[in-house]
Amino acid sequence: MTQAMLWIVDIGALLALGIACARLISGPTQGDRVVALDVVFSATVVLTASMAMASGWALFLDLGIGLAAVGFVATVVWARLIDKSPGGAS
Amino acid sequence: MTPPTPPTPLTPRPLVLTTSARALYPIMLLISVWVLLRGHNQPGGGFIGGTIAVAATSLWAVAFGAKDALGRIPLGPVRLGAGGALLALSSGVLGPLVGRPFLTHLWVDLDLAVTTIPLSTVLPFDLGVYATVWASLGAICAHAIGLDEEAEA
Amino acid sequence: MLVLTPILVPLVTALVCAWLPISRQRAVAVLGSLVHVVTATLLLSEVATHQALRLELGGWPAPFGIELVVDRLGATLTLLAAVMGAATFVYGLSDADPGPRAKTRIPLVYGLLAGVGGAFSTGDLFNLYVWFELGLVCAVGLLALACTRRSLEATFKYFVLNVLGTLLFLIGIAYIYATTGHLGFGALRQAALHEDGSRWAALVAVLVLASLVKAGAFPVFSWLPAAYHTLSAPVVGLFAALMTKVGVYTVLRLMGDVFPTAPGLMNTALAAVAIPTMIIGVLGAAHHWDIRRILAFHSASQIGYMLLGIALGTVSGYAGTLVYVVHHAVVKANLFLVAGMIHRTTGSFDLRRCGGLFVARPWLAVIFGLSAMSLVGLPPSSGFWAKFGIVRETIVLGRFAWTGVVLGVGVLTLYSMMKIFFEAFWKKAPDGARMPSGPTGLGPAYLVTGTLALVSLGVGLWPEPLLDWARSAFVDHNLATATEGLP
Amino acid sequence: MASSIPTGEPTGDAPPTSRLIVLALLPAALFLLAWRALDGGFEAHWTWIPTFGLDFGILIDGLALQFIALITGVGTAVFVYGAGYLAGDPKRARIFGLLLAFMVAMLGCVTSTNLLGLFIFWELTSVISFLLVGTKHEYEATRKSAQQALMVTGAGGLSLLAGVVLLGQVAGTYAIPEIVATSEAWIDHPWVPAALLCLFGGAFTKSAQFPFHFWLPNAMAAPTPVSAYLHSATMVKLGIYLLARLHPAFGDLPLWQGTLIGVGGFTSVWSMVLAVKERDLKRILAWSTVSALGTLVMVIGLPGPGAATAAATFLLAHALYKAPLFFVAGNVDIAAGTRDIDKLAAMGRRMPYTALAALLAGASMSGLPLSYGFVAKDIIKLAKSQADVVTLVAWSGVFVGAASVAAAGVAAIRVFWHSGGRPLPPEIREVRWSMRIPPLVIGATGIVFGLAPWLAEPLLALSAAAMHTVDDGSAFDVEPGTPGWTAVAVTIVLGIGMFVVWDPLHRALHRVRFPKRLTPGHAYESFVRSIPHAAAAVARLVQHGRIRLYAQLSLGFLALGLLWVVARLEVPQWPSYQPPSIPIIGATVALVAASITVCVVRDRFLLLLAGGLVGLACAVVFVFGGAPDVAFTQLTVEVALVVVIASVLLRMRRIGVGGDILATDSIAKGSNNSTAAGDRPRLDPLSWPRMLIAVVTGVSVATLLLVSVMGPFDPAVPRFFAEHSVPDAHGHNVVNVILVDFRAFDTFGEVCVLLFAVLAMLPLFAALRGRRRAP
Amino acid sequence: MMKIHAAVVLIYRFVFALVTSGLTTAWVILRPASELQPGFIRMSFGAIDRRGAVLLSGLTSLTPGTTVVDIDFERHELLVHLLDVREAEATVRHILEHFEAPLTLLCPLRGRP
Amino acid sequence: MIWWLAVGVAATMSAGIYLLLCRDMLRCIIGISLVGAATNLVVFASGWTRGHAVTTPPFVPDDATVLSGAANPVPHALVLTAIVIGFALVCLSLVLVLEIVQQQGSTDSDQLRDAEPPMDEHGKPAILDDVSPWDDVARAERAD
Amino acid sequence: MSILSAGLSTGLSAGLNTSLNTSLNTSLNIGGAVVAIAGIVLMVIAAFGLFRLPDALARQHAATKSVTLALGLVLIGLALHQTGLDPSLAGAWWSRVAVTILLLLLALPVASHMLARAATRQAFSSQQLRASPRVEPDAQRAAAGGGDPDAPPTDRDASR
């Protein structure tokens, strides 16, 4: 059951990752991209959690913690930069 | 009570950002130090701790400006970076002082009444790595964020 | 601890200078250079009595930790780096184009010296890569220091091609590691004994290819003539002395020492790189009228000689390359330094705008003449013995075509050096040339360039110590794959 | 050519003879000292370069002694003459210094026992000659002459070096006596012909033999003392010296004989033809020097016992007449301000001493009886007859002799006694004593030796013995005194005839349309001219300034190298297939997708994001490859990269560089005509060579990875880390233990790299900040 | 004690808001898009200090369908983006009812009437 | 697993090299970062002996003193530092290009012809204006 | 921070170790899996929202709120499942999951706010924003707190 669940979780996370990446790439505004980036980070946290379970090493969750922290910073920083920038959509 | 100015589209410096940056900056630095300290046995260490501190600096830079963020790096980025490298170096020099090769780490168990704390030269080494990574990458990120600061200049 | 000094002395100097304000950097740098030269000399004398100095860092035994190994090859180049670092520093005290007064300049220079020193003294492949990176970053910093359009352009070209080389080097390290499980030179040497066959050669070839980029061999040399001439005089002197030499050193270390069992086809392939490098370099130089650009192309050409010495694959060839490296570092740096003085005196680096120096600055003419003779390889100069070692070995091995190229390129080198001599020294100063009438404040520059010219001359007159030393640097490795030549 | 240059030399009652004349005491003393070696010779050795088996040795035997006598004797004269000639010349100190250095180099060359030592001094003489030829370096013509002299002799020197090394390799030594002594043993070595050809290259360039003869007349740009010393009496004879030195070893080889006789003979004839084409007195003398050198070369090549004697004798004779004639030409030049024989006439009345010297030397040059030239030519004839050479060679001597007579006539008769029909300018008068005595003394010596040839015999006998093939004392067996009077008469009569028709002959020769492009001098010129062209072509090829093409060249080379490396792989073992986890599949797909995206995408942000995606995929690989530390670092770094990239791109947009990557969105000042987006040239259209290079590199790198992981991997190091991490390094995170302990030095270095990267960036950031502040 | 109670209430409402807003947004995604009518409104808040304003904005953002775009502290106004402006009135009332009171208690605006 | 990774390496490396050959300097830099990423993957995989990827992280459990059955930690350490360095290099190049763009107004690397200007009409190299910006500064400093 | 997490983990694992039995383990397994899968489904839906929703501002709702909730659910689900699988790891898991979720909760409003600002800045002009209506559920408060919404606009951004 663990395997099946992890399989589903992995697939789901990758799916979310893929969709988010598609939005990341297709834009069209910077705002869209930074929104997508946030999703990317969250999906990656899911992947680390899945790895933590699959490997039996809880320490992969630490990765998730760090990722949540710095991912947040990335989102905020990028959003703020867009917020400050003069023009409209790229 | 009449506000002094008419409604604005977007305030230039978001209150949410500055307030949360004030709160998160020390927390993130604490996390980074924690990651640094536990690095010898758990994931972490100087490099990773340093990069988390860099995230804190970036956050501060984006909230309060690059200059302010650089000013919050103790000693300033160049001196902290150089000092970190020198610290790492000096941790290696203790080895030769007791007749062991350079960069030989020494371990001493500090016997307090309650508990013994293992002290070692690994910590200053990793601390030096942490300091330099923070200072260097923090300077890069803060300066980069500062590239776009003309609105406030 | 002495083994550490090639790295730590310049590095600590750099770090302390980075800490200090610009007004107090110079004093530290003087001290650093002094200690650097003294320790490098001590190191050399140590190595002369012991075979090689080793230090297992952190006390971890050799195949496991990082080992620093300074043998005669490394010690020689370390001393070279220290001396050239000190020389260019003293030269920088004159007002011959000292370069932008930036707070980061002295730290970057000493960082570069540390990177170079690290490359010369490490006994570990990945550690070598680390020092490569340090040198690269510092070089980029020095190139970009002026922030002019020209210097940034040079920086970009330098950066792209050199980073590529560095990354390829790292890939090569990964291959070697994946195959052997080792990174230390000693363990790799052992592993190489059991390895032969094409796969091994292929993996070593990747490392050599990457080193060729650093060395500035044709056709991966474009960064060199694109970048050198944008630097200020003392820095370009340092670059000329050391940058490409690190690449040559690496090729020498890899092919001559660590992986000596690499088959002979590699040597032929290296010659196939070295010979076009010599020719293209010397022809490219003949095209130019800017002294620094002439000299930069000549650097490439001379790299060809050094690589050819390695390609010979014998002790004499390797020794010839070592002698050549030492000679070229001194002489080419000196020529670049003289170019800076010419610029200071005539206001231009372009030969079409210089002139009249033979009369106006006779001692400069003497210094240039001695160095140029040395570069051409006319006796009695260090260049003659450097070239002779390689010519002789090509003949010993019956590679007459190589001999022909070596000698023919010499003629073209002569042509270029004469061109500089004619235009800058013999020709009358053209109208509008701004020759300063008063003192030019070139005292330290004369001291340095004069000394270096005398060093070259001295080596030319009594080369035996250097030749014998260079030979001994390789003889004891017992690596000769070809028979010793006579006489 | 050189005569057109204003000399700037002192005339008439200009400053007195320079005090530098005391320097003449040095060669004079050496000259006297050298005679002490006449009985027994002198030999000395010092260890010099054992690495190459080199001793620095000095050997003064007969041949060396003759050359020493020549160098110091003529040297004394030159120093005396030069003190007068260069009086008041601001460059005189430098010239004297160089002449002294030159003398030392010459002495070193002729006394060195070691071929390599000889070579070193040989090259030194070339360099000093270059500097002396370039005395009047302000003039381009002078510089060209100097360049030519050094290029030709320098290239010859390199050839000589090759020859020396080859010979050293064959003979096992560089010591000349040993080479000579052991030549029997290795003379059949296949490398010997190559060595000889290389040696010839050196000797012929130095001694201006065809086809390298052209540089010598051009070197007449040098002041007269220099020409007299270097380019007639001494330096140009170094080639002769070398050939004479090695003659004992190779004299019996047909290659040796054939080449020397052929080249020397032809040179001696051809250069006299060229002499007739000249009007400049100094150049005429120069060509006759070339001719004499050719004769010497030929004579050395002659088999038979007389050759050595003939060579030694002619060597002496030539020095005795050519040096004074050069002095004479210099005197004429000083007095009249020209060396053009058309403008010179009837100088004898005003310059009686110079005219006398000219007569004395001219007689010798003509080989008139009672002069030493006569003795020499006679011995040469004898040597030829002994050698049984072909008639053509024998009779070439008659032509050369006749032409010499004519040239001597021009120099000694025409200039001084032939009245050109024009009145002599009043300012012409005899030169000062220091310029009169040297030609007179040497010229007179020639006559003295002609009257009493036995005076020179001890020296010449020794010299000839040294250059003779068999050391049996037969060298000097040629008894002079049986002159072929007919031949002498024919030569002199012919010579007088040529002298008489010198001008018509000159005009006739100029009318002959010789294909100029075939002359060696022209070949040299084209070679020198072609260097810049070839160089420009090379520069166009390798220094076009376009980084992408640099990268293309470099990467093409690397790709080729990698391909070569991969192609040379023997059928390797490949890793077995191991089914991957889903995230790895996802990461791979992401890598491929991102890779394709970055290549085709137009938008800058997209490009950077796709690049960031690669980093993310790498992080996934690291996570599922069991490396949380690495993944963590990758992710945090990725975040920092996002920050930096976003900042940089936003700044770019502020500058005005838009999002579209394929368009040249230049805002370069001046080109303010804003082109529509559709008109913009596409910067980076997809190109096949680039793709090919990229794919070859990528696939090769991956292939080599698959190949290299097949081991044989020695697990000792990771095992050591696994075992010692906790007990000895007190850490459970082995990666961190490696970073801070096992391989802490790497970490330290990398940390420094980071710091210095920041130092490198600080000026850039400062510049960017400064630009923002600027309006 | 009042403050602790207020804080506990706030945290509870915070988590509750998070869950409901997450699910609501998911529902918004899944239902046909044409039903939405997004837009901005402005909303003033009471005597709360800066920290309180930030907290309020955070809580507002967690309310389903709303996001605070800007805080104009000088005017004591929030600029709020709504997924559906037709529900503006109800949303604003909900926010003020649930969050303003505890925040006024926790972070009162000092130095102002 | 290594086969999949090899595919990823090949793709990333190829794309990186392709971008390096482009005229746009920004593309060049992304090319460098891609090549760097591919390099990191190669180094990472160099610990997979015979292509067999061990995915257990190299941490010694709290109750153990010897690591067993875990991934080879050496490449991890090497990659870790390489990542940080790669980041610094990419940042350096980004800022460098930004300053170039600031000065020349475009990211076209073909316009980088200031240090290597084209030849003049006679095929001779152009004279570089060799008065460096700090030249006058140095002179002024000497003056006082 | 570390003390807190250490204490939490020891406490939790001790408690769970003693009290759990096999059936509880199984139910934890199944329950955890359900929660995790529900979370991941929610995440996919949210990601899907990046395409379904009309503009960046609307997408931001999906990206922040739904994704955060989804992530929380996945983490809690996995932690539950892990507790069922191997109670000895439960402490380590729960402490870390708690920290992560705490972090997410802190980050969510800020990120959401910043994202919304960015999206707004890119998609809407100053005029549009000024024209946004003021919604006042309570008329008295409006009089006390607000100025005149229709006052002539002066761009404060520009004046700085």
Ligand code: NA
């Ligand atoms: Na060089």
Ligand code: NA
């Ligand atoms: Na490392």
